[in-house]
Amino acid sequence: MDKSGEAYWKATLTLVAQVLAVWFFVSFGCGILFADALNSMSIGGYPLGFWFAQQGSMYVFVILIFVYMHFMGKIDEKFDVHED
């Protein structure tokens, strides 16, 4: 396996891009751009678009950081650049 600095950086950027895609989709996508369309559906009594803008995005953000942390830790170990 390629353990070079470049390969490590590429793996990092791929993970970041994936997380950012979800980040963008829930907030700017569901919370803003498609909010009107989503409002015709509902979740827990909320119109769905409104829910994404005022509740859902934030839950997803919290999860995203921990997901990132987990997978980034894996990448660090795989490329043997982790601390201690």
Next chain:
Amino acid sequence: MTLQTMTYLVVGATFALYIGIAIWARAGSTSEFYVAGGGVPPVLNGMATGADWMSAASFISMAGLIANMGYGGGLFLMGWTGGYVLLAMLLAPYLRKFGKFTVPQFIGDRYYSKSASIVAVLCLLAASLTYIIGQMTGVGVAFSRFLGVSNHVGVFIGMGIVFMYAVFGGMKGITYTQVAQYCVLILAYTIPAIFISMQLTGNPLPQLGLGGGFVGTDMSLLGKLDQVVMDLGFPQYTTMTRISTLNMFVYTMSLMIGTAGLPHVIMRFFTVPKVKDARASAGWALVFIAILYTTAPGVAAMARLNLHASVNKAVKMDYATDELRKAAMFAPESSIKYDERPDWMKRWEVTGLLKFEDKNGDGRIQYYNDKNPPAGAVAAGWKGSELKVNRDIMVLANPEIANLPNWVIALVAAGGLAAALSTAAGLLLAISSAISHDLFKNIFMPDMSEKSELMTGKVAMACSIVVAGYLGLNPPDFAAGTVAIAFGLAASSIFPALMMGIFNKKMNKEGAMAGMLAGIGVTMFYVFAHKGIFFIKGTSFLGMFGGKANFFMGIEPNAFGAIGALVNFAVAYVVSKITPACPAHITEMVENVRVPRGSKAVDGAAH
């Protein structure tokens, strides 16, 4: 016990707690003053970051603005939380690995130039000072209500207390104090929210209650609120956007990247032991922040409903048909008599932040949207909305409006003060380190002693408070709006420079400096055109642009930071292509920063 005594008691007790902790953890050396020796565990650091982060803007102002903006208020919620995802992935771990403890130090080293460091200091000062203006506005609201004085007197008292408070400790004192402050402010925010959610929906969790049914009817709470506000001529709560979809998009983006560019938040991630902890700290910080932020929409909607209900008796009633309901809303006896107004209104009138003007001379309070008056209001002879409620009072007044017990109201006052003080202290620390360490020690007077460095820092704090307090008397916007401008300034200058410093090995000093100056320049220009030069009243120059507000694609000045950031990236890219390349030892350094292994304890105090 009267409300006033109870408030003194609770606020006094919390202050004693903070001061006690500050004394216990008093900073000894310069290094401790700024970073607490690098030994703060991620969960506690996350909690302290939460307190540092959630300022008067989040605690006192935000829900009030959301109550007014409805769905569009979501831009604050998404903007001020989504930035942590960027921070955790794009900046925190790398800045921690870099191992210096201020943002200008990073910029100066990465861009191998003292001039770049000076530019960073100036951008940092512009953003932090604007941020403190917003805090002083909030502090003024909290103190005026708490002491029963006018808003201006409240601002003056706040200035004194913030100063004493910030000069006391330093980062170590602040970190542990902020853990305590987080606990106070989160209790103060959630307890009344739980009470009110129970009252209105029967569900104790505001996060769920907001989606729940309105007690005593078969309507949902949001449905009821939509109906009430629309009856009174306001736009529908659950769908009203902020100006336009484009503006809301840009505004949210500006707050997000501003979050990741604010020096006092970034500094937090230097205080954790390892790179891994920097990632975890960002995660924990967001957990603690999200507790307040997911509660805020419930607070906002319920406060709005309660506010309307407290002046119009028909609001909470259930009517069989639309006609009956509207008839009742505009019936003379539904509007309460001014003489019989509830006590909370009297208390807030003292501060000057709530005003009544009897426009139709009937001695009753009519509160509605007179820019789009509903037919019923015109027919009933209403001559304009008679109640002016400053949006910044909504959160503090909320428990009073809902008739909650005195200790809850007192707790909210303590929470508001905790929020404002903790953030103001963190910001002042960022300002003082930028001036004393990054400007004087590193650039102008390298042989300065540690003692005079600390002294310079304290003088810088005092000056910032005076300037911010003065501008806070006539703030450019509501607390959260002013803070949004500060985020725009950080977004347009610091974030792009940091991000390019890590993710673009080839970015050189010329590019970074040109980018920062262009980004913050265009943002300041747009903001000042609307709000006055350096926020001084009467110096706005919208006339140059046909006198039309939001002249650039309908984007409001508070949201302009995202555009400034785009300008920053573009200018930096172009300039870096036509100027000498970045030296080899810098590209090596960037490669080294990108991997976690080999992180060492923070240094920087010594040189």
